[in-house]
Amino acid sequence: MGKSRKGRPNTNASPRGAAAGGAGGKREPAADSDASKAPGKGVSTSSGAPRSASPSGGGFFAKAGPWAGGSALVIAALVVLYFFTGAAASEPSRAAAPVADDIAYGPADAALTVIEYSDFECPFCAEYAKIIGRLREKYGDQVRFVYRFYPLANHKYATISAKAAYAAHLQGKFWEMHDLLYANQEEWVSSDDPRPYFDSYAESLGLDLDKFHADADAQSTSDFIKRQAAEGKKAGVKHTPWLIVGDEVVLPRSFEEFDQIIQEKL
Secondary structure (H helix, E strand, O other): OOOOOOOOOOOOOOOOOOOOOOOOOOOOOOOOOOHHHOOOOOOEEOOOOEOOOOOOOOOOOOOOOOOOOOOHHHHHHHHHHHHOOOOOEEEEOOOOOOOOOOEEEOOOOOOEEEEEEEOOOOHHHHHHHHHHHHHHHHHOOOEEEEEEEOOEOOOOOHHHHHHHHHHHHOOOOHHHHHHHHHHOHHHHHOOOOOHHHHHHHHHHOOOOHHHHHHHHHOHHHHHHHHHHHHHHHHOOOOEEOEEEEOOEEEEOOOHHHHHHHHHHHO
């Protein structure tokens, strides 16, 4: 069982306000990502299976390797925005209906459900998280928002960050950790070891760190993430974020477009 590490980062790190993979040139999706398929900000894709192991094949406290890369692919994805026109892409959803152990926000008997398959390391997911956060505030008493894990194989810290989020969920703080992971994505993704950042976020939320560590390391946590990812793959998830409103897969390009889709479904 690991202990809290020394040299934790500042817990008051400011959220990213720029587009994912900004001018710092620190990051981009790995080589098998393809942002050119994306309307709007873009998506992260993988060549097949989602990631099912922690960064070095061990538990939450296994040493995670460094991230390296540039921003060319992210910039290319943003360029697509200028050439994409027309309505938001859509197709029928094959995802399973919400179940009791889904991580959700909003009333269980809501008239409409929004399901997101996502990856905490995905830069495009971080951009959509801002939009969905606004939608949660607006429709929190009318719409049920469900988050499902889909860590991509080409993202080194995807699984370890999912474990941190699930461990926070077990202490009733999933959405708070969700927001911190996305808002501060650039700092922990570009680090040699994201675990001190996760600990600092957990501390800022008042979590019991010993329980946080134990839950992140638990086999049941790994099993839950793997199950959701496998179900997503079976349902035809091709990229992250994968967004479902009611019974339809959508990829809106803006808050306004997403808001309109929800209004039409309610």
